[in-house]
Amino acid sequence: MSRTITVLLADDEPMLRTGVRTILGADSGIGVVAEAADGREAVELARSHRPDVCLLDIRMPRLDGLAAAAELARLVPPTAVVMLTTFSDDAYVADALGSGAAGFLLKSGDPRELIAGVRAVAEGGAALSPVIARRVIAHLGDGRLGRGVAARARTAELTAREREVLALVGAGLSNAEIARRLFLTEGTVKTYVSTVLARLGFKNRVQAAILAYEAGLVPAS
Structure with missing residues (x-):
């Protein structure tokens, strides 16, 4: 139970x-x-x-x-x-x-x-x-196009697998859910998430989720 x-x-x-x-x-x-x-x-x-x-x-x-x-x-x-x-x-x-x-x-x-x-x-x-x-x-101002370009540039520095993990973080999935989706162990996903946050300079997953939306990795709808 x-x-x-x-x-x-x-x-x-x-x-x-x-x-x-x-x-x-x-x-x-x-x-x-x-x-x-x-x-x-x-x-x-x-x-x-x-x-x-x-x-x-x-x-x-x-x-x-x-x-x-x-x-x-x-x-x-x-x-x-x-x-x-x-x-x-x-x-x-x-x-x-x-x-x-x-x-x-x-x-x-x-x-x-x-x-x-x-x-x-x-x-x-x-x-x-x-x-x-x-x-x-939208609230962040009129530079949405510029931020989108900047966000894509930042995520381009990640590996393909790291971007995949970032997209799923942006979709709100937990480590366990990401592990099942990508056929990885939960420990491996945790390591990927920690690495992505560190490389992007973020403190938490919500910041990463916003970047994922701005970069177009997750549809905001």
């Missing part, structure tokens, strides 16, 4: 927390172990419960989601952080790529995307909504 994925949910809107908890409750393999109404409480509860995944609203009182994500990365590194966003949070998402978050999902997105995202980051993958990927890339 597989282990239950434990989740901490942090949002200052009680109705939103209820909705997310209900969605996650539809999956018997996921359990919400604690809820927080602000970022500071989220950090405190995460230190107590050590959840597999922490779902953080970007804008919260006392300590916003970005600051909370940074503290969680420092204090509870095993916990994967997923930021819950709205369409009006584009600028925050763009600024949060270095916060250590393992994913960004829309609050108004498909419930199945939320469940899949929690499962993906719990297994070491990234959860990046295609809608968010499109909007973040």
Whole structure:
């Protein structure tokens, strides 16, 4: 029997927390172990419960989601952080790529995307909504063509296998899923991912996923 994925949910809107908890409750393999109404409480509860995944609203009182994500990365590194966003949070998402978050999902997105995202980051993958990927890339300015060329140039420095792994990281697959797709061992995939992140100068898989979208390795749709 597989282990239950434990989740901490942090949002200052009680109705939103209820909705997310209900969605996650539809999956018997996921359990919400604690809820927080602000970022500071989220950090405190995460230190107590050590959840597999922490779902953080970007804008919260006392300590916003970005600051909370940074503290969680420092204090509870095993916990994967997923930021819950709205369409009006584009600028925050763009600024949060270095916060250590393992994913960004829309609050108004498909419930199945939320469940899949929690499962993906719990297994070491990234959860990046295609809608968010499109909007973040668009938010970065009018130089999309230039960034696409630059992104393709950066990925051209990778080996064919490394680009293949990067594309699957961009698609949100976990190491285990990539291993099955490419008929490799999970340990080999982990090494490839670490090498790709190091060669690109990235801290996490979400940054790599954005580059994969910009380089055209993953369709943003």
